[in-house]
Amino acid sequence: MSTASSNRPLLQSAVALLSALLLGAGGLLLGFGLMIPAVIALTLVGLELTPSLNIVLSLLFIQGVGCAGVAFSYVKARPAVAPWVRSKLGIVAESSVFDIPAEVPDLRDAITVGVGYCVALGGAILGSVLITLAQRLTGTELETGTNQAAQIGMENPELLLLLIPASVLVIGPSEELLFRGVVQGRVREVFSPVPGILIPSAIFAGLHWFALTGGSASGNFVALGILLVPALVFGISYEYTDNIVVPSLIHGVYNATLFTLLYVTVAYSDQFEAAQQALLAASL
Incomplete structure (x- = not known):
């Protein structure tokens, strides 16, 4: 992962922030934009858009093409695009190799995964x-939105059994490739570790606003504040280990745990109504 340089001109910092935001939001928008014509095409050929198919399409286009696709494309295109952008803006900077470090976790990485998972899950819940x-206690009612995938899972509990392995195999790795590998990596080129973690985490949590359904503006803002806890854990673990596999595992197992617990609360909804709301608020 690239690290901040000692010289950080204002323009260079602004470009890094703008590109990080555009890459994060652009990945999600690209996946959603490609998913729409796919849905229309399937509908035109007479295929019923079931909740299961909707989840599969979301995993394919938003996580697969949008997140992972944009991450890999950025790494491939950067050597040609970055010098051209710098020359147009008059930015003088040393050429740097941008990569997303990935390797089989060692003992330190495994411990980081375990600690990070406990902190992320415990903090969010x-x-x-x-x-x-x-x-x-205050007698107030704050209406928070719920994650759309979790909401669909509540209405169709069998889908939660699909989302559990998908969290580890697709959702965690693809979202971490984009938001930690690319977005955080880009910000860290010009910022020190603390803002280099805080800014991408805020972008990641903030973009989940569009994944929430229902809720008031203030309630959704609070929900995003809760999501900032695991986002910070993902960012810190990547900074500490310089291995994208670590936050991918933490993120994936975190989501899988929430979907597993949500499945249990749906199956025994009468006994776990309060816990159900907490799990929905913590879903990423």
Whole structure:
């Protein structure tokens, strides 16, 4: 992963921030934009768009093409595009090799995965529970939105059994390639570790606004604040290990755990109604 240089002109910093935001949002928008004509085409040929098919298409286009595709494309295109952009903007900077380090986790990486998973899951669930308790104690009601995939899973519990392995095999790796590998890697080229982690984490959590369904503006803002906890864990683990496999595993297992717990709460909805709301708020 690239690291910040000692000289950080304002223009260079602004370009890094803008490119990071465009890459993160652009990956998601590209996947969604490609998914729409695919849905239309399937509908025209008479294929029913079931919840299961909708989830599969989302995993294929948004996570697969949008996140992973944009990440790999950026790494491939950067050697040709970056010098051209710098020359047009008059930015004088040393050429640097941009890559996304990935290797089989060693013992330190494995420990980081375990600790990161516990902190991410515990922090998100604790935040959700504290907000729920605060509302009950103050008599206020804050309507938070729910993750669309989790909401579909609640209505079709069998889909949660698909989302559990997909979290580890597709969702975690693809989103981490884009948001930690590319977005955080790009920001870290000109910023030191603390803002280099905070900024990408805020972008990652903020873009989940569009994945929320329902809820008030203030409620969704609080929900994004909860999601910032695991986002920071993903970013810190990548900075610490310089191995994209580590945050990918933390993210994937984190999501898989939430989907597993959500499946249990749906199956026993009468006993776990309060826990269900906390899990929905923590879903990424």
